[in-house]
Amino acid sequence: MKEINPHISVDCVIFGFDMHQLKVLMFDRILISPEDHTIIFSDHTLPGNHIRDDEDMDTAAYRILYELTGFSDVYLEQFYTFGSVERLSKQRDRQWLSAIGKDPETRVVTIAYYSLVPVDKVNLDDNAWKHMPNWYGKRPRWYPLDQLGYVAYDHEDLITKALGTLRERAVTKPIIYKLLPDNFTLSQLQKVYEVILDIQLDKRNFRRRILNSGLIVPVRKKQTGVSHKPAELYCFDMKKYTGSINNPLYY
Amino acid sequence: MKEINPHISVDCVIFGFDMHQLKVLMFDRILISPEDHTIIFSDHTLPGNHIRDDEDMDTAAYRILYELTGFSDVYLEQFYTFGSVERLSKQRDRQWLSAIGKDPETRVVTIAYYSLVPVDKVNLDDNAWKHMPNWYGKRPRWYPLDQLGYVAYDHEDLITKALGTLRERAVTKPIIYKLLPDNFTLSQLQKVYEVILDIQLDKRNFRRRILNSGLIVPVRKKQTGVSHKPAELYCFDMKKYTGSINNPLYY
Numbered sequence: 001m002k003e004i005n006p007h008i009s010v011d012c013v014i015f016g017f018d019m020h021q022l023k024v025l026m027f028d029r030i031l032i033s034p035e036d037h038t039i040i041f042s043d044h045t046l047p048g049n050h051i052r053d054d055e056d057m058d059t060a061a062y063r064i065l066y067e068l069t070g071f072s073d074v075y076l077e078q079f080y081t082f083g084s085v086e087r088l089s090k091q092r093d094r095q096w097l098s099a100i101g102k103d104p105e106t107r108v109v110t111i112a113y114y115s116l117v118p119v120d121k122v123n124l125d126d127n128a129w130k131h132m133p134n135w136y137g138k139r140p141r142w143y144p145l146d147q148l149g150y151v152a153y154d155h156e157d158l159i160t161k162a163l164g165t166l167r168e169r170a171v172t173k174p175i176i177y178k179l180l181p182d183n184f185t186l187s188q189l190q191k192v193y194e195v196i197l198d199i200q201l202d203k204r205n206f207r208r209r210i211l212n213s214g215l216i217v218p219v220r221k222k223q224t225g226v227s228h229k230p231a232e233l234y235c236f237d238m239k240k241y242t243g244s245i246n247n248p249l250y251y
Numbered sequence: 252m253k254e255i256n257p258h259i260s261v262d263c264v265i266f267g268f269d270m271h272q273l274k275v276l277m278f279d280r281i282l283i284s285p286e287d288h289t290i291i292f293s294d295h296t297l298p299g300n301h302i303r304d305d306e307d308m309d310t311a312a313y314r315i316l317y318e319l320t321g322f323s324d325v326y327l328e329q330f331y332t333f334g335s336v337e338r339l340s341k342q343r344d345r346q347w348l349s350a351i352g353k354d355p356e357t358r359v360v361t362i363a364y365y366s367l368v369p370v371d372k373v374n375l376d377d378n379a380w381k382h383m384p385n386w387y388g389k390r391p392r393w394y395p396l397d398q399l400g401y402v403a404y405d406h407e408d409l410i411t412k413a414l415g416t417l418r419e420r421a422v423t424k425p426i427i428y429k430l431l432p433d434n435f436t437l438s439q440l441q442k443v444y445e446v447i448l449d450i451q452l453d454k455r456n457f458r459r460r461i462l463n464s465g466l467i468v469p470v471r472k473k474q475t476g477v478s479h480k481p482a483e484l485y486c487f488d489m490k491k492y493t494g495s496i497n498n499p500l501y502y
Contacts, residue, residue, distance in 0.1 A: 007258045008334070008360050053358045057334040081332040081362045083259070083308040107304045109259050109360070111332045172419050 002053035006102075009110040010061045011048030011155065012076065013162035014069075016119040016142055017179040017192050023119070023142040024159055025069070029152055031096055041092050044143065045152040046159075048110065061113045069140055071122070075178055076113045079165040080158075083109035087154040096152070114162040116178035163196075170196050174215050174241055183219050183233040186210070214240045253305035257353075260361040261312045262299030262406065263327065264413035265320075267370040267393055268430040268443050274370070274393040275410055276320070280403055282347055292343050295394065296403040297410075299361065312364045320391055322373070326429055327364045330416040331409075334360035338405040347403070365413040367429035414447075421447050425466050425492055434470050434484040437461070465491045 014025040026044040033040050047068040051060035058076070066072050085107070088097065094104040124140060143149070145163070148156065170176050170193065177184070179192055190206050193199075210216050217237045223230040265276040277295040284291050298319040302311035309327070317323050336358070339348065345355040375391060394400070396414070399407065421427050421444065428435070430443055441457050444450075461467050468488045474481035 005258060005358055007256060008358075051334075054336060056336055057332070057360070078332065081308070081329065083302075083362070085305060085307055107256055107259075109308070109362070111334065111360070168419070168423050172423060 004050045005053050006050060006106050007108055009048055009050045009108055010057060010064055010113060011046045011082075011110050011158055012061060012065050012113045012115055013046060013079075013159055014065075014071075014074070014115040014117060015162070015166065015179065016117050016122065017195070018119055018142075019188060019191065020195075021144050021146075022163075022195055023144050024148070025140045026143050026148075026151070026155075027068070027140050029096065031092070031099055040095070041150075043092070043150040043152055044148065044155075046155045047140065050108075057111055061111075065115075071115075071117070074115050074117050075175075076115045079112055079114050080161050081109060081111045082154055082158060083107075084154060090153070093153050110158075112158045112162065114165060116166075116175060118179060118181050120181050167197055174236060177216075177236040183221065183235050185223060185231040185233060186216075187231060189216065189234070253303055255301045256304050257301060257357050258359055260299055260301045260359055261308060261315055262297045262333075262361050262363050262409055263312060263316050264297060264363065264365040264410055265316075265322075265325070266365065266367050266413070266417065266430065267373065268446070269370055269393075270439060270442065271446075272395050272397075273414075273446055274395050275399070276391045277394050277399075277402070277406075278319070278391050280347065282343070282350055291346070292401075294343070294401040294403055295399065295406075297406045298391065301359075308362055312362075316366075322366075322368070325366050325368050326426075327366045330363055330365050331412050332360060332362045333405055333409060333412075334358075335405060341404070344404050361409075363409045363413065365416060367417075367426060369430060369432050371432050418448055425487060428467075428487040434472065434486050436474060436482040436484060437467075438482060440467070440485070 016023045016025065024046075026046055028042060029045045030042045031040040032038070047065060049064045049068070051057060055063070057078070061076050061078075062072070065074070065076065087110075088094070088104055088106075088108060097104040119142070124142075145159070148159070151159070176192055176196065177189070180188060186207055189210065190201055190203065193206070194201055215237055216234050217240075219233050219235050221233045223233060267274045267276065275297075277297055279293060280296045281293045282291040283289070298316060300315045300319070302308060306314070308329070312327050312329070313323070316325070316327065338361075339345070339355055339359060348355040370393070375393075396410070399410070402410070427443055427447065428440070431439060437458055440461065441452055441454065444457070445452055466488055467485050468491075470484045470486050472484045474484060
């Protein structure tokens, strides 16, 4: 097995949707004083690490995500590479890197991936994160986008850019359903579009257009366990997807 | 000045449009036998090189592009990072890297940029490329996408992915006009859309929609030097652009 390459890392922005808001998965990063065991700082970091010289980048991204979270079958897509000279130079990031035995002077370029996961399929209470390197303080948790707190390195830039990419993709490719359960209501689908695009959609127009696309089909079941009148459930039909880009000139 | 980082490079896919087809700018790469001075091989490579440890990636991309082509005011956008373990391992690429004093075993990740330039503003006959490293065989030339010939490394993958990105951007952001002269006819605009999206557009619908968008305005001049009836000229009006993504659900 070849060495870890100290200049190249991957980081993952994992989005989840709880039917109300968009969330991102982050680890707590807690630096403890070796002298008096007090907390020097506590903040949040995206899952990520360096790649090995003998593995392809996508492989590295899946490996790192699995090691850190136990997720093995999620959708990951590379969206941007961050390599500012200043990206590791904040005081607490330098402290942290020194504490875990890395050289803060090393130039590190990070290839960023984003992922969309249905939060109902992700169990953060299992034991997967025991595999994570012992310098992570705690298990991963979901943070709403407007309550990220202090974020390590340039990871807030990664999250912002990932969200921009997601907005662009959401109108050109059918990927948004990856945030939903296998079966979903049209209201849930509308809500996830509204949250991601930060717009209000007209219910009737939305339903007409989305059903006309042929990509969303009824599963002939209704919602259960709701206090209101149960709505029809739908699923995404990949067979109908031709791979063509929606062309707004001709929509 | 810090060292060149041997693990990280940038490469540029520069697109131009000659009113008929899309072209990409490449250098000839010619390996000459030191013994009998015969040509061992001759193929094409994208402009690119390694970054310095003290420069940001965009800065490195602009510097490298300027050094290789003399272009200094073009639009560059990062679109993907290529890091396959195998990307430098083809026989002739290993030969080439050894000949220019690089180690073919070094893992190199390349951050790829694409650029859209109006071919009428680019003068490949000036002396800019005299700055280029002496191991490039010849000045850069435009190659039609369907006549690329043998392309070095994984650069054909870079071109394919850049084209995919350009297709997606073309329907979400007003960037396509960067391939045209400052003033252009609606037929020219339609043609560049058709070539990039690989579709046929209906002339009347296209004109109605593109003028309704408010982003294309008449300059109150007509074409000159054409044998047919001169058409009205238009320009892109950046003041009207709000930065919002075209939403095909509501177009």
